[in-house]
Amino acid sequence: MIRVLIADDQRVVREGLSMVLALMEGVEVVGTATDGAEAVTLARTVRPDVVLMDLRMPRCDGVEATRRLRTEAPEVRVVVLTTYSDDRSVLDAVRAGARGYLTKDAGGEQIHEALRQVVDDHAVIDPAVQRHLVDAIAGEPAPRPGFPDGLTPREAEVLSLMAGGLSNAEIASRLTVSEATVKSHVNHLFAKIGARDRAQAVAYAFRHDLSVP
Known part of the structure; x- marks a missing residue:
């Protein structure tokens, strides 16, 4: 009924x-x-x-x-x-x-x-x-570009590369920055998305379509 x-x-x-x-x-x-x-x-x-x-x-x-x-x-x-x-x-x-x-x-x-x-x-x-x-x-205006949970473009890029299977050292080489800088980005993005480890961060990246194509 x-x-x-x-x-x-x-x-x-x-x-x-x-x-x-x-x-x-x-x-x-x-x-x-x-x-x-x-x-x-x-x-x-x-x-x-x-x-x-x-x-x-x-x-x-x-x-x-x-x-x-x-x-x-x-x-x-x-x-x-x-x-x-x-x-x-x-x-x-x-x-x-x-x-x-x-x-x-x-x-x-x-x-x-x-x-x-x-x-x-x-x-x-x-x-x-x-x-x-x-x-x-x-007729709706196109959404303004941006990333979820306040991620910066660089943090989103680091997360994307992480989801692609790259280590911190490999990410640093790809972005031409120090490994310490990458670790800093990783810590910040973990805090923003509420991830405890890389596995959770990778899952988040795929949910939000931030993974490397």
């Missing part, structure tokens, strides 16, 4: 969705909320599998409610169900943690399938809004 919480500030929508969902096999409506804040509070109490979340609501909108749920009840999946399909709305909802995004033009079977998909840990984006998501991402 998929337990669903409905969050929408319009009573007619809440009641209409409740009636539609009640006809679906394997679906149970466990509560309704009139805004995002109430949705978060109810979700902590009734622990639904899925929240059908409107975006534009008073006090706390759907994006902020989704963001809170990701922190306070991460096991709860959010499927946005809204009239808004503009680029920014789609991107904000997905970034907040929504696992699905449907417009209110969606039919009952489409909603039912979305519920099943997100419970199985799949993402569901209405084909009608997929283009908006792609356009929004394409």
